[in-house]
Amino acid sequence: MKKERPQKGNPHKLTWKQHIFPAASIERFLDVKGNVEVKRIGAKQSFTAKSDNKIFCADFVWDHGSESGFMKKIEDQFQALISDVLNDKIFRFSDAQNEIITKMHILCCLRFERNKIPIPSQKLNGVEPEYFTLDEREILEKKGYIYVDSNSCVSSRILTGEKILYEFDQVCRQCEHVYWGVLSATGGEFIIPDNFIKHRYLPLTPTMILAANQVSRSIGITEVEKINRDAIQLSDTYFFARKLSAAHC
Template sequence: MTFEETQKGNPHRLVVKQHTFPRASIARFVGRDGRVCVSYTSSKKQFRLKPEDELFCAMRAWDERAEQGYMREIEDAFQSLAEAIIDGRVKHVGFFEKPIVNDFFALWNIRAHRKSQPIADQPIKGNITPERNLTKDQQELLEKHHIAFIRPDLTIPGRNLAGANIQTNLAIVRDQLTDARWGILKAGEGEFIVPDNFSNVRIVPLTPTICLVSQSDNDILSLDEVAEINRYAIASRKKYVFARDFSKCPL
């Protein structure tokens, strides 16, 4: 399904390329060239891509209210926690940190699902006449200010529905994650692979050598244990996996 492009020049600076796994998280895996190594499910070839590449993004699959509202809050809280874990200021994922990781894990996977299955624009049925026919500029201005609208052709943008749908699903997944217990796992040898989603197992990669795993205590992993997590990553992927350097990632 194609996405609705903005006006020429995108004057209201709406986010078009929407990361499922945040750009800041991908950036922690880049090599010296500022790129990560990507492997597609359908090909044995490997590519080096920048964190802002469209591969890592949905294309305007949810609205600005979601992207710059509750999603931004979840991402900002997680990135602050991730940095604190990486530099050693946070040594355990405890009572206060757990909801931050839960929300991030849920958001990542729900966005990956919505990227692969976007919601189509929905027509409004019945004899309805809008009070005014909004121009493209007026529609974009409303979206910039997180206000939903109806188009002149009596359709609701699917991205507006997706923003609400993702928020509803977040509440559902929060309940499913109440038993989560996140451990900080560090690779004694080797590096981790990151899939486009980790919905089959509760794992959140932080860096090439640090990840969070539910139902686990803090631990230093052997090469075989890193390989086990990497196999989970490959089994979970839908279209691709990435890493800093696949030659350092045991399987």
């Protein structure tokens, strides 16, 4: 099946390169040339990439309304909190701040999962087909409407966005008591996996990482290397760092 794309020029500004891990977070790992170093699982050589490289993105998997709606709200709250952490050295979090971090972690996990297994389009029995043009469909999506196509089907992207939101609410209720600490590396740098499903961390900078259910503290190279080994082992397709050699990889 041909991959759906916005029409030429993307006049309605639909977000189709959808980051799994936020672009703003990746950008905190950029080197002086504006790159991170990426290595695919099983590859001998690494390569450099900008934060908008397609390897970091889902390809128009969920709808624009989900991307610009509840996902953006979660990301904005998270990035504002992390700015405070980095600028004001906040290493103890309130319940509300812990919730913001937890929501970002959950969202990254769900985006990764649904990028691998999106919800297929679904035919609605008894619903008359609609013969919208591509431009009309994009206008409807931009405005947050759910619509059917000429086959009476709701698109995979709309259903995937709805599924992510549903799963997000479910998982949030299971993680109400998770708290976070900041681990600051005194040696080495952190590696970022391509998913956080079993990785109870969220990287902040090359030398700082959020850790679930741990107190804030400084850690040495031995613990950094263990976290990095776990990150590599849990990665599905790739992992990255500011510079892999600095992460002892």
